[in-house]
Amino acid sequence: MSSILTNNGAMVALQTLKGINSGLAKTQDEISTGKTVATAKDNAAVWAISKVMEADVSGFKAISSSLATGGAAVGMAREGAEKITTLLTKMRDTIINAQSATADRGKLQNDLVDLRAQVSGTVKAAQVNGLNLLDGSTASVNFLSSIDRSAAGTTASNIAVSGQNLSIGGYVAKAALTGSAGASTVGDAAAFSLNAGAAASNLVIDNTAPLVAGDSISVKIGDKVASYTVSAEDAAATTPADIVAVGLKSAIENLGIAGLTVNYDQGTAGTLALTNAAGGPDLTVAAQFNNAGAGGLGALAGLNISTAAGATTALGRIESMLQTSINAAASFGAAGSRIEAQGEFLSKLTDSLKSGIGSLVDANMEEASARLQALQTQQQLGIQSLSIANKAPQNILSLFRG
Secondary structure (H helix, E strand, O other): OOOOOOOHHHHHHHHHHHHHHHHHHHHHHHHHHOEOOOOOOOOHHHHHHHHHHHHHHHHHHHHHHHHHHHHHHHHHHHHHHHHHHHHHHHHHHHHHHOOOOOOOHHHHHHHHHHHHHHHHHHHHHOEEOOEEOOEOOOOEEEEEEEEEEEOOEEEEEEEEEEOOEOOOOOOOOOOOEEEOOOOEEEOOEEEEEEOOOOOOEEEEEOOOOOOOOOOEEEEEEOOEEEEEEOOHHHHHOOOHHHHHHHHHHHHHHOOOOOOEEEEEEOOOOOEEEEEEOOOOOOEEEEEEEEOOOOOOOHHHHHOOOOOHHHHHHHHHHHHHHHHHHHHHHHHHHHHHHHHHHHHHHHHHHHHHHHHHHHHHHEOOHHHHHHHHHHHHHHHHHHHHHHHHHHHHHHHHHHHHOO
16 A cells, blocks of 8 residues: 555665664774773673773782882892992901901901991982881881782782891990800800811800890801890890790701701800711801891991901901891892782783773774675665655656546
């Protein structure tokens, strides 16, 4: 049935053309934006997921920047500790030269003072943006390393880096250490040989010297170091030197030195008897007392090798301080490696997230190009179809021609 009031063919052609135009507009939008899901109305679920992932990417970029700053601070501290280790090694060589009876100890003392000033300057300069991990001002610092997302929410992960104290100052000699016959023992340092198969050698902590909380004694045996720090409870005890001796015994045993036996001599207060079994290498023992509040290299301030006695004392002290700087450099090196590895991981994780976001929302440009050409052709055919349908009512006129 033909009607001049209702053109069904034109309505169908018009609806078809509208659908084609809608698809063409969407395809053109995909091509212009490069995304199949540009807004929430395109696909609410996919859009929401992509936005969460984009937020994580942005967060990881910020964390990477923070880690870079942290890595710089730790790297500066490591380089400072390594430089100090080099300077202490030179100081040790100078002190060794001062042991000779023919040495010009006055000139060697001047060299020692210059090297000590360089150590102090290195400690002060080893800072990044006010953060100094070498001067004892920072016990520990946390560097943000990750934001972990779970169903319960997000939590922050940190890389904790312990500060080291390689400062000079605050040192007060007040505890005496003595050793077996042949030991170099002056004031608060002791050094002696622990020959394999020889009789036990003693390390004695003077029980008459007052010990306070924070005082510590370190013992270097070979290339390993054990230490014990006096607690408030230890200092309040009747014989704190005995407690320190027992604590040192445990710390030395934990070093795991083959052939070494450590016994606490209950007959003599604060005494450890060290025995080196036969058949093994000879060992050297260097003990050092550090008072509470002193910098890790505080004893450097009191070194004076202008006399034979001073040179002997200095040799006993320098070993412990050298090990302190070596341990500090190693600690910063390990922390720096961890920060660097975390930074590399975040970079790869960020790339993975970007790839995931792309697979969710990015348009397939080859497919969009082919679809655009197809829709343009359909649009032309739709326009032609609508034109034909619009001419249909004119055909009714032929029915009324005579």
